[in-house]
Amino acid sequence: MQIDHVSGQPYYAQLVEGVKQDVAHGILRVDDQLPSVREMAKQHLLNPNTVSKAYKQLETQQIIRTVPGKGTYVNAVTPTSVRSELQKKLQQIVSQAQQAGVSFTELHSWLDQMEGNPL
Structure with missing residues (x-):
């Protein structure tokens, strides 16, 4: 997944779309663990709040789920x-x-x- 830092699209939206694409293309599979918010932010040179916003949107769309104390995982796509x-x-x-x-x-x-x- 790539974040385009010169694109006009918000970073969180790029992250949401990137995760969805990775799931759709089988790069991310059911029950795969995503990096923590801080780790994802570090990997893509983003503010942790941006990653948190993307993760919350993905959770709302039921693409991912967060298990407190365990991590964030890819949900089964129904x-x-x-x-x-x-x-x-x-x-x-x-x-x-x-x-x-x-x-x-x-x-x-x-x-x-x-x-x-x-x-």
Whole structure:
């Protein structure tokens, strides 16, 4: 996982996305232990508060869990949590499309096209 220190994206958001990508690509597996907040901060040259914010967001999304006195671990990704996350992302895309003047009908036609030609 890489943190881009010149990107406009907040560091905590990059960390959240990085952990999610590592889980999605099998780099991090169920029950793998993540570094402590301080260790993660040291590895990526971040403030511990930034890492803590990312970890809290990942816990809220049920990607990770913290066991007091033991550490932070990757949770099993359930189909329900994946669907929920996909729905949130789709809502963001629809909102961005509407702001850009793309109609719902046009988005629907894009999805129809993609159904026949997966990426």
